[in-house]
Amino acid sequence: xxxxxxxxxxxxxxxxxxxxxxxxxxxxxxxxxxxxxxxxxxxxxxxxxxxxxxxxxxxxxxxxxxxxxxxxxxxxxxxxxxxxxxxxxxxxxxxxxxxxxxxxxxxxxxxxxxxxxxxxxxxxxxxxxxxxxxxxxxxxxxxxxxxxxxxxxxxxxxxxxxxxxxxxxxxxxxxxxxxxxxxxxxxxxxxxxxxxxxxxxxxxxxxxxxxxx
Amino acid sequence: xxxxxxxxxxxxxxxxxxxxxxxxxxxxxxxxxxxxxxxxxxxxxxxxxxxxxxxxxxxxxxxxxxxxxxxxxxxxxxxxxxxxxxxxxxxxxxxxxxxxxxxxxxxxxxxxxxxxxxxxxxxxxxxxxxxxxxxxxxxxxxxxxxxxxxxxxxxxxxxxxxxxxxxxxxxxxxxxxxxxxxxxxxxxxxxxxxxxxxxxxxxxxxxxxxxxxxxxxxxxxxxxxxxxxxxxxxxxxxxxxxxxxxxxxxxxxxxxxxxxxxxxxxxxxxxxxxxxxxxxxxxxxxxxxxxxxxxxxxxxxxxxxxxxxxxxxxxxxxxxxxxxxxxxxxxxxxxxxxxxxxxxxxxxxxxxxxxxxxxxxxxxxxxxxxxxxxxxxxxxxxxxxxxxxxxxxxxxxxxxxxxxxxxxxxxxxxxxxxxxxxxxxxxxxxxxxxxxxxxxxxxxxxxxxxxxxxxxxxxxxxxxx
Ligand code: SF4
Numbered sequence: 001x002x003x004x005x006x007x008x009x010x011x012x013x014x015x016x017x018x019x020x021x022x023x024x025x026x027x028x029x030x031x032x033x034x035x036x037x038x039x040x041x042x043x044x045x046x047x048x049x050x051x052x053x054x055x056x057x058x059x060x061x062x063x064x065x066x067x068x069x070x071x072x073x074x075x076x077x078x079x080x081x082x083x084x085x086x087x088x089x090x091x092x093x094x095x096x097x098x099x100x101x102x103x104x105x106x107x108x109x110x111x112x113x114x115x116x117x118x119x120x121x122x123x124x125x126x127x128x129x130x131x132x133x134x135x136x137x138x139x140x141x142x143x144x145x146x147x148x149x150x151x152x153x154x155x156x157x158x159x160x161x162x163x164x165x166x167x168x169x170x171x172x173x174x175x176x177x178x179x180x181x182x183x184x185x186x187x188x189x190x191x192x193x194x195x196x197x198x199x200x201x202x203x204x205x206x207x208x209x210x211x212x213x
Numbered sequence: 214x215x216x217x218x219x220x221x222x223x224x225x226x227x228x229x230x231x232x233x234x235x236x237x238x239x240x241x242x243x244x245x246x247x248x249x250x251x252x253x254x255x256x257x258x259x260x261x262x263x264x265x266x267x268x269x270x271x272x273x274x275x276x277x278x279x280x281x282x283x284x285x286x287x288x289x290x291x292x293x294x295x296x297x298x299x300x301x302x303x304x305x306x307x308x309x310x311x312x313x314x315x316x317x318x319x320x321x322x323x324x325x326x327x328x329x330x331x332x333x334x335x336x337x338x339x340x341x342x343x344x345x346x347x348x349x350x351x352x353x354x355x356x357x358x359x360x361x362x363x364x365x366x367x368x369x370x371x372x373x374x375x376x377x378x379x380x381x382x383x384x385x386x387x388x389x390x391x392x393x394x395x396x397x398x399x400x401x402x403x404x405x406x407x408x409x410x411x412x413x414x415x416x417x418x419x420x421x422x423x424x425x426x427x428x429x430x431x432x433x434x435x436x437x438x439x440x441x442x443x444x445x446x447x448x449x450x451x452x453x454x455x456x457x458x459x460x461x462x463x464x465x466x467x468x469x470x471x472x473x474x475x476x477x478x479x480x481x482x483x484x485x486x487x488x489x490x491x492x493x494x495x496x497x498x499x500x501x502x503x504x505x506x507x508x509x510x511x512x513x514x515x516x517x518x519x520x521x522x523x524x525x526x527x528x529x530x531x532x533x534x535x536x537x538x539x540x541x542x543x544x545x546x547x548x549x550x551x552x553x554x555x556x557x558x559x560x561x562x563x564x565x566x567x568x569x570x571x572x573x574x575x576x577x578x579x580x581x582x583x584x585x586x587x588x589x590x591x592x593x594x595x596x597x598x599x600x601x602x603x604x605x606x607x608x609x610x611x612x613x614x615x616x617x618x619x620x621x622x623x624x625x626x627x628x629x630x631x632x633x634x635x636x637x638x639x640x641x642x643x644x645x646x647x648x649x650x651x652x653x654x655x656x657x658x659x660x661x662x663x664x665x666x667x668x669x670x671x672x673x674x675x676x677x678x
Binding site: 093 | 335
């Protein structure tokens, strides 16, 4: 079913990964980070769970058939339904870059690691906090037929549209929402405040001269 | 109006209120390291942007640099050398301070930022590393960020940040002998959970916190992020000021007097209101060790591995059973009957001079169990030199520990050296699956517990041996 009138942020296959405390080491093990670059990390996403061996070879790696994203029904997953405290641990932004490169556009979880949460919005991934029971309801429905039971996320209306027109609302801070909708260049936006920054610095130089080296 | 320490620190740096709790915050110091700093600097270059205040930006090699004696640019981590060289080149081009591998100031970023006086009380400081909160022990506003935010801070000397809520944790009463800062923080995380701090800046207070050495305070604040907090902080007192005076970059002369006067105002006023206050009774804290794969999964060493059924919350129960599975432990097993394969004394949590002294004091005239592989990795070159001047390295070596160069080393697995498949007693801050190598089973504990466990070959509190 579709909701044609909605302003869609994303519509796609959602995969439940409901264990709590999935940390950034699990999202991308540090050993996988082999380039001084943000690109091409999708291969490494969940590498510890996705592949049968930890060895990285040029022949590619044998997928673990038990891992949910390797199953036929979940090919093309672009939304994760996650457990509590998703993205806790190391601040490595590679976790977000890996998810993005793999094609993840949105993550729904009861709560997120703080730095990870910020990193998501800065890279165009929508992280939504939802009650655990709500996520379970979505997961139960999606699991029946993952490639037919797609989730549709309307960011402007702050709603997830699913089964037969059913809607689940979510909250998001306006600044984060506009960052995702408009893809603002926040460095440029801050640089436009150069006068305020310079004035602050001049005053602080008087107030705390020892800070200014 | 009485103000909290957080309010004072925040308002010192707030340039503009962007609405909805978001603020434009001035950043006094930026620290980078070769793992994430290289990417931030390179991506800034690619966008044709400049570092706005390079003289207030510092960078060190800590994460993937080799820690074996005689090290150079070759790192055991795959492509490690590429990261090291890229960092060196970008740092030079950007004109920031670099503490390169052979620099006497090299070490773990959070250790060297404090011991060199780069971060001082009242400053705002960020680093693309989650344990930047360590520096809150100085009474600074310091927090970990991602690389994209680091680019923003480098280009603008500012960050857009959401104002955290204020939490105070009061440690009341006194701790028993043998209880360390590590046991205090593990106890706190276990009591309230690894998400209790989400959205908060957590101020640690109370007589037991005042009684801690600066090194102990760094340990406490280091793990604030393991309870999910935005950061941790401790109001500066005379001990803080004495510590800071000894650092290379501390203000001198009349400027020092002015600065110290200012620092003494940086505390929560009587009657200041917090969004949340928690209390910990220090009498209940004992030497602690984690049994699971999250820092909150901890018990006192005298206790047993819990049963997943003991947790009312179904999520916690599930997490416990998955953790026990990974850790290869059965409910009801006495913790001090768990045999270990390795002992790791290191990391930004616990490898400053006091940590080394505590461990060495125990190890004097003792030997580690023959089946244990043990490593001591000082937090910085300065810590290493101080330890060597006191002869601690001989104690570690005689006991059977390897004595390393400064760096993060096996605190985490970057693809090179690994505790893969081993059971490790570790003075670090994260016991996540695979953190110290594929299949590595990490038990977090204090340096004293690491030393005692290494000697007996089983998890042990110091007095039990
Ligand atoms: S010592 Fe460990 S926790 Fe600390 S900065 Fe290094 S890798 Fe991170």
